[in-house]
Amino acid sequence: MADTMQFDLVSPERRLSSLQAREVQIPGSDGDMTAMAGHVPTITTLRPGVLRVVHSGGADEFVVSGGFAEITATNVSVLAEQALTRADLTAEVHDRLVAEAREAVAAAQAAGDSGRLDDASKFLADVTSLRA
Amino acid sequence: MPSLKDLKNRIASVKSTRKITKAMQMVAAAKLRRAQDAAEAARPYTERFNAVMAGLAASAASSPTAPRLLAGTGRDDVHLLVVMTSERGLCGGFNSTIARLARQRAEELLRQGKTVKILTVGKKGREALKRDHAQRFVNHVDLSAEKRMGYDVAQRIARDIIHRFEAGEFDVATIFYNRFQSVISQVPTARQVIPASFEETSVSPLYEYEPHEEGILGDLLPRGVATQVFSALLENGASEQGARMSAMDSATRNAGDMIDRLTIQYNRSRQASITKELIEIISGAEAL
Secondary structure (H helix, E strand, O other): OOOOEEEEEEOOOOEEEEEEEEEEEEEEOOEEEEEEOOOOOEEEEEOOEEEEEEEOOEEEEEEEEEEEEEEOOOEEEEEEEEEEOOOOOOHHHHHHHHHHHHHHHHHHHHHOOHHHHHHHHHHHHHHHHHOO | OOOHHHHHHHHHHHHHHHHHHHHHHHHHHHHHHHHHHHHHHHHHHHHHHHHHHHHHHHHHOOOOOOOHHHHOOOOOOEEEEEEEOOOOOOOOOHHHHHHHHHHHHHHHHHHOOOEEEEEEEOHHHHHHHHHHHHHHEEEEEOOOOOOOOOHHHHHHHHHHHHHHHHOOOOOEEEEEEEEEEEOOEEEEEEEEEEOOOOOOOOOOOOOEEEOOHHHHHHHHHHHHHHHHHHHHHHHHHHHHHHHHHHHHHHHHHHHHHHHHHHHHHHHHHHHHHHHHHHHHHHHHHHHO
């Protein structure tokens, strides 16, 4: 079996990435998962988080939020309502994302919603770690 | 018979009009390319999205607990018409064809005894419908501040529509826009967005859903409305520029024809006055 699969990341405004990937780490709303070739056909919604694609030339990271991922044995398509590439992620954008994530954590804490708090703190951790 | 001076002024004025329409045509051509690129770039998302939604919707539509955005309210008494037009004129029949289609639909629905509400996007459609349907306007979205048709604009419009739906303000929502076919042909189109309808596609493989199917549907349906609004906005953007380009092209050509005609008229009357003066001189000399 082939060890790569077609990976596409599209947002409503443009196609961000289209390549042969070895594995794709997806921030699913029910839990993160890694898809590799031959994965069971799955559709999952996304939580705000970091999408990591490993391919022959290294790894790409994208910040995505809202949307879903469609996984088949030979394809992974991620349709994200908002998606940023590494190049889009300037210090300024990064600061804003971190601030937003902090706010989301605070809001979830105030609401006492443990599920949301988990998601929000995961996103905060993800985003904070992206700072190169 | 206009005097020579009048004709000269007239020619000068038509010439400057031609310069303006020519410039507008070139601006529209440049904008059209950008609008087409934007529409092109959005296509993969819309296509994948609709394909997945069609699969999901087909399996969930029969279920009694299907979300209301998909199943509807079960009534069809109050219709919301979302009329999308441009902010600027001088684009041929672009705005009036949309307005005409929307007006026809509104009148048809009113004859059937339904209630019609209208949400306008873009100034021109509001002006066109104001005379007959002003009391049916529920909201207006102004696009003049938007330099670029971003997804956030579509999200804002979609959120407003969904908010009204959830408040029980209407049962069926339809958007009106011009589908871009080519530079010279734009097709006014009506598309129902609530309850959501998706074209049937070929049978997709059996997916595992995470979370369960209805959770996904509940999450994706509002996004589906935004996606449809977004693609309508983009189509409209390209259509507007296409319509403006061909309208300005024919205006430029028309101005050219007019200049030719006026120039001939100018030359003839100048020649006539010269001839007249000559006759006067000659007959004056003969009389001596």
